[in-house]
Amino acid sequence: MISEPGCPVRDSALLLRQACITCQGRPRTGQVEIPAGTVLYIERDDSDTVFGLIDGFVRETRTLPDGRTQGIRLACPGDLLGTEILASLPYQCTAETLTPARVCQITRGDIAALHRVHPEQGLQLSAALGREAAELRESILIVGSLTAEERVEALLDRLMESVPAGEWLRLPLSRAELAEFVGLAPETVSRVIHRLARAGHFEVRGRRIRVPPAMP
Amino acid sequence: MISEPGCPVRDSALLLRQACITCQGRPRTGQVEIPAGTVLYIERDDSDTVFGLIDGFVRETRTLPDGRTQGIRLACPGDLLGTEILASLPYQCTAETLTPARVCQITRGDIAALHRVHPEQGLQLSAALGREAAELRESILIVGSLTAEERVEALLDRLMESVPAGEWLRLPLSRAELAEFVGLAPETVSRVIHRLARAGHFEVRGRRIRVPPAMP
DNA sequence: CGGTATCTTGAATTTCCTCAAAAAGCGTGG
DNA sequence: CCACGCTTTTTGAGGAAATTCAAGATACCG
Secondary structure, eight states: OOOOTTOHHHHTTOOTTHHHHHHTSOTTOEEEEEOTTOEEEOTTOOOOEEEEEEESOEEEEEEOTTSOEEEEEEEOTTOEEOGGGGGTOOOOSEEEESSOEEEEEEEHHHHHHHHHHOHHHHHHHHHHHHHHHHHHHHHHHHHHHOOHHHHHHHHHHHHTTTSOTTOOEEOSSOHHHHHHHHTOOHHHHHHHHHHHHHTTSOEEETTEEEOOOOOO | OOOOTTOHHHHTTOOTTHHHHHHTSOTTOEEEEEOTTOEEEOTTOOOOEEEEEEESOEEEEEEOTTSOEEEEEEEOTTOEEOGGGGGTOOOOSEEEESSOEEEEEEEHHHHHHHHHHOHHHHHHHHHHHHHHHHHHHHHHHHHHHOOHHHHHHHHHHHHTTTSOTTOOEEOSSOHHHHHHHHTOOHHHHHHHHHHHHHTTSOEEETTEEEOOOOOO
């Protein structure tokens, strides 16, 4: 077992870097550092590259011909991106880094090789894909069945899940971008955030937000 | 290559039955015929069984504590069901057959064996999972960004995609169930269906519906 | 041919959106 | 450090879309 401390993809037991072993140092493979605001891929593009997100956050969005945009997924360290490639589909979303990020790039050929050479890794890949689908189902429930208030709360909870109470977080998304994720208008998001704040769920100052510190 | 005519799962190059070869006729494996209205699994149940849908239609739904229900996915022949099992998660949805159906039951152990013994099948499994995720992303766009009219049209188009124009289809879902899938109230679905009918998109008679035959 | 569940329709209400303007935040350069 | 201009965010008022509730019509089943 190769040990690479600090790699969340590895922590999920998916050793994507093993793909490198089988593809012998092909240029597109391996970890890459990228700044915030970088577009990893664009919807409808054809390619054969899947990304493993090592560090940072990435959002996937889809835009309709008339400009309406829907946030699809918020990818966290350990998640895969562009998995529709495995089904020989073009990219379905546009993926953009919200923070500086580090990614693995793996071609479909690498994945095929991974299955051949490390079948147990193939099983881990299936697990990662199953987890991705589970997150997407969660999102369908959120945008399909919850009220505006519940949707915003779910999204903020998600964004703050790794932030300790009392600590301020600067949201990596504008109100308009938050709105895209939950299928609401930006003004509604703003209103709801302040309603939640008044109800004691959060403290808000512009783009900065925190869960109130526990007071005894 | 094993040839089994008439199996849509096989047609997608995913030979799930090969799992049987490796698990030597374990009772839970193999094709099963089930009547309409059968529940395959229930949300929050723990299990290790994934289903391959050979024939018929299955709906996945999730229900909130207060009773609100969201339709998550409409599985068609060739689709997999219960793939969250691969990520060691409990079933996230409840799956129920809408029509008489035929399914393969595959345990997680079978899938592991499949990866070991038939690595090329592992790749096909990844493809199927990528396709599933792609469908879920499509649904997020539909419920998150489209108007009531557009949502209902998208759903009906989907249900009728394999029905030739001029041919009547009896919908396998009530208005209330259609509504669950698109995140609307049943009354809204009813109204919108008739609005679409008046606009010439469909002809409707209760639960029967058709695309008007082309008239020259 | 009833009885029952499903579906349709209408009216009132709620929720969320749109548009517009004011306020606040943020980076820049003096 | 402050003033400026820009973008983002907030807030309000009015309007549109979808929901709810209730009643009536229709389809389906034995």
